[in-house]
Amino acid sequence: MSNEPSIENPTPKVKPSSPIRWGIVGVGNIAGRFAQGLNFVPNTTLTGVWARRESESARFAAQYSTQAFATFEEMVNSIDALYIATLQDSHADYALRAFAAKCAVLCEKPAAVSAIALKKIQDAATEANVLFMEAMKPPFFPLFKRLTKQLADEPIGDIKFVRAGSSIPDAPEDHPSFKLELGGGSLLNIGIYEAFLAIYFLGKPLKVQTLGRVGESGVDIFASLNVLHEKGISQLFSGLDVDGKGDAVIAGTKGSVTIHENWWNPSRATVHYVGGRVVELDAPFEGGGLNYETDHFCELLRQGATESPIISHVLSQQMISILDVAREELGVVYPCAIDHTFE
């Protein structure tokens, strides 16, 4: 037998005893939450950050007691794992440059603006034999794990329906979500979470039907989707102009679950069984919540894995594919420069 590392079993790059050295590209809202969350992930360190505006990089580095790298390349050559916290139009660019330095990547959602762009990222990660995962946080929360155990111990029968949605009424006019050229719109910014939940419980999407509203800038302001999956139907919505409650319902033949708002940062759920039994699940989270997916990613990195078994490449492809179809049905077209990155 050959001792050469294979794609299935590559050589772990980080020793169990060494802290995993993280870097962050982009220093906005979510980068701050990630940096705070890293304090809750054992055996990790924030080695440094890089942002395109030097002053912002320096501000963030001072705030989180780390260094501001002079260049992106210098950073990815000095770390084990990169957290991509820029807007989605640039995720592919930074991911590919990180893979070139053999650096693992945890990439904010949506990992790319289209299935084509995502495939390029995933192919490049596979080619480089490095770990890549979309930062889809819900399944790593303590509540989600409690719920999974509850449903294994006391199933709700065959799960055939998922309803999930969220809409925010008060995004400022200059928010990137309204900008077509940045991959804006409610689907990519919010709907990706809903697509995850539906696929997680109902399997592969087979057909998508969409109604919605497109705003003046050309992005989807509201989208309502009916999706046919292998195991059932989901009803999903995302919006940028109305106040929509962010809870989720998972319905089976012997009961149903409500994950209370905001379901993508879950801490409470109610399980109703046919016959009247009700089980309340309560599992507060610490560290802001991004720390759980980060912990999972660090474990994968130490094992030498190149893909998460939970947020797999296939799952990420299925999520973005639902949104691709919905955008097409609404007539939302991103500029080629971001949709077909690196052609």
Ligand SMILES: NC(=O)c1ccc[n+]([C@@H]2O[C@H](COP(=O)([O-])OP(=O)(O)OC[C@H]3O[C@@H](n4cnc5c(N)ncnc54)[C@H](OP(=O)(O)O)[C@@H]3O)[C@@H](O)[C@H]2O)c1
């Ligand atoms: N997981 C979650 O809970 C969650 C929550 C919110 C957002 N997100 C996702 O996280 C990502 C960032 O969102 P955010 O709310 O943190 O946005 P934000 O506050 O606007 O921050 C974005 C950061 O990325 C930088 N940036 C944008 N485009 C860039 C480019 N082409 N090259 C280099 N830097 C660039 C910005 O730099 P400048 O200041 O120079 O523009 C800024 O530092 C989005 O993909 C979003 O969907 C995830």
